[in-house]
Structure formats: C-alpha cells, structure tokens
Amino acid sequence: MQTDREREEIILALDSTSSPLHIALWRGGKAYRAHKAGIKQEELLFPALNRLFAKAGVKLKDITHFFYVKGPGRFTGIRIGITLASVLSEINGVKSSSADLFEILKTQAEKSREYKKWLAANADGALCIIIHAFRDEYFYCFCDDGSLPKWSSWEELQSALCACGRPIFVCGWDKDGSSLEGKLPKGCVYAGGKLNAVNAETMFSLCRELAGRQSLEEVLKPLYLKPARFELCGK
Numbered sequence: 001m002q003t004d005r006e007r008e009e010i011i012l013a014l015d016s017t018s019s020p021l022h023i024a025l026w027r028g029g030k031a032y033r034a035h036k037a038g039i040k041q042e043e044l045l046f047p048a049l050n051r052l053f054a055k056a057g058v059k060l061k062d063i064t065h066f067f068y069v070k071g072p073g074r075f076t077g078i079r080i081g082i083t084l085a086s087v088l089s090e091i092n093g094v095k096s097s098s099a100d101l102f103e104i105l106k107t108q109a110e111k112s113r114e115y116k117k118w119l120a121a122n123a124d125g126a127l128c129i130i131i132h133a134f135r136d137e138y139f140y141c142f143c144d145d146g147s148l149p150k151w152s153s154w155e156e157l158q159s160a161l162c163a164c165g166r167p168i169f170v171c172g173w174d175k176d177g178s179s180l181e182g183k184l185p186k187g188c189v190y191a192g193g194k195l196n197a198v199n200a201e202t203m204f205s206l207c208r209e210l211a212g213r214q215s216l217e218e219v220l221k222p223l224y225l226k227p228a229r230f231e232l233c234g235k
Contacts (some may be wrong), residue, residue, distance in 0.1 A: 010058055011065040011202035016080045016087040017101065023048055024200035025056050031200050032056045033159055041077050060233025063094050067207035069198065070098040070140045071223030072131065072149065078222045092184075097210035098224040101198070105129045105145040105171045108195050108202050115169055118189060122167040128188075130157065130172035130180060139225055140172075151225045161185050171195045 011026040012142050021044050034052045036044045067090045068081030069179075070089060078117040081098070088094035109115040111129060119125055131139040136158045141149040142164070152160070161168060171191045174180050183191050189194075 007064050007235065008062075009064055010056075010062050010135050011067065011207050012063045012208060013067040013200060014081055014084065015069040015198050015203070016077040017069050017071060018077065019065050020199060021045065021048060021077075022200075023052055024203060025052055025058070026200075026204050027056050027058060027191065030056075031204070033070065033200055039074065039077075041074075043079055047079060060088075060124050061092060063088060065188050065207050065211055066094045066096045067097050067179065067203050067210075069097075069101060069104065069203075070221070071100050072133070072151070072225040073101070075224065078113055079223065082220050082222060089219070091217060096216070097108065097207050097209040097214050097220050098221075099206050100149075101131055101139075102129045102141045102143060102149055104198055105195070109171050109191065110197060112191075112195055114195065122169075124170055125167040126164055128161065128164075128168050128170050128172075130170055132173060132175045133226055135225070135232075149223065149225055158185060161188060166172065173197070 008027070016199045019039050020035045022043045023034045025032040032052055032055050034048045038044050047120040050212040051153040068085055071078045071082060085098065093142065106127065106129060126142050127144045128140060128142050133139050133151065136154045137150055138154060139149060140157055140160070141147060149169045168188045168189050169191065170180065170184055172180060173196050174183065180226055184190060199226070
C-alpha cells in the first residue's frame with residue numbers, strides 16, 4: 001500500500017453553490033476544468049466528474065485532496081459538497097477542506113495587483129463581496145472589518161454601501177453571474193473580470209493551505225445564510 005508521501009497529489013475541487021456547476025482537478029502540474037449549467041447539480045455532478053476523470057486519467061479512489069465551496073448558495077448544492085467531503089474523507093482517507101465564497105473572493109482580491117494598487121490610493125478603503133442570491137436578494141460582506149456576512153434585499157444592500165462612508169472595492173456578481181458594473185452607488189469601484197468568479201487556481205491553493213488545518217467538523221460546517229424553503233414555511 002502506498003503511503004501519503006508516495007501517492008501522487010491529485011486535487012478535486014468543487015463549487016456547486018449555484019449554476020454553473022464548477023469542477024476542477026489538479027494532476028501532475030496540469031489543471032482540468034468542467035462547467036455545467038443547470039440548477040440540478042445532483043444530476044449533473046457524476047456525469048461531469050466521469051468526463052473530467054477520463055480526461056485526467058484518474059479514478060475517484062486516486063483523489064488525495066478534496067476542496068469544496070461551502071456556501072452561501074442553493075441548499076441542495078451546498079449539501080452535495082458536504083456529502084462528497086464526508087464520503088471521501090471516511091472511505092478514501094482524502095484530506096478534505098472547505099471555504100465560503102467570501103473567503104475565496106477575498107483571497108483573490110488581496111493577491112491581485114488591481115486591489116493592491118487601489119488600496120495604495122485608498123488606504124481607508126473597504127473590501128466588499130456581493131453575490132446574487134435569488135430574485136432581488138443578495139449575500140454581501142465587508143471583509144476587512146470583521147463584519148459577518150448578510151442576506152438582504154437589493155435596497156438594503158444599496159443602503160449599506162452608501163452608509164459605509166469609505167471608498168469601496170467590490171468583487172462579486174449579479175444574477176446568473178452577470179456584471180455589477182454601473183449598478184453600484186457612488187464611491188464603489190468594481191473589480192476586473194477574473195476577480196468576480198471562483199478561480200480553480202484559488203481553490204487548489206486554499207486546498208493545500210487548509211489541508212490538515214481544519215477539523216472534519218469545520219470542513220463540513222456550511223454557510224447557508226438564507227434559510228431553506230422548508231425552514232421558511234415552518235416559521
């Protein structure tokens with residue numbers, strides 16, 4: 001039996017929080033990617049995985065590391081990542097890790113030249129991540145002051161941005177991943193394209209950084225923000 005040191009590093013990363021389903025695999029210095037549009041990720045996942053594995057020449061048992069986006073987003077989509085992390089960790093001994101969308105987009109921004117240049121000119125500036133949730137609802141978080149993520153209407157979000165009182169660098173997206181350009185109040189600067197999507201390279205990097213540092217309980221703890229329909233109906 002091969003030891004952890006002898007096994008080839010093969011990373012599987014998953015973002016099933018919304019459409020499109022985003023799967024990425026790292027093997028031998030090469031990244032393989034798959035995107036599949038549709039909200040029924042539970043039906044799309046394994047056909048997409050099988051195609052990706054075939055391209056990379058691997059099987060599920062070969063995976064050594066697994067990373068997934070734990071929210072916020074669709075309840076069912078988040079549960080897919082949780083279930084896969086649990087199964088791979090228990091059965092295959094895979095080193096699993098997870099992060100939420102705010103952590104991922106914050107990491108991408110802070111490493112970018114664009115944000116560093118903006119921050120040099122706006123030392124008191126704020127970093128805000130905005131993610132479309134459903135209809136006129138949004139998830140957002142001011143990531144530089146310890147604020148907790150929030151779920152709000154578009155009007156409430158606009159009010160929060162206007163009340164900030166500081167220049168704001170914004171990353172994120174509107175409905176179906178569309179741009180927020182021209183929709184933000186005065187004082188906001190919207191990031192360039194690559195900073196407004198979850199990049200495979202960032203998932204691979206966070207996977208390596210977090211592997212072995214998170215307990216399984218932490219890995220499997222989701223960030224829902226918005227209650228599921230059955231929870232709302234029960235109120």
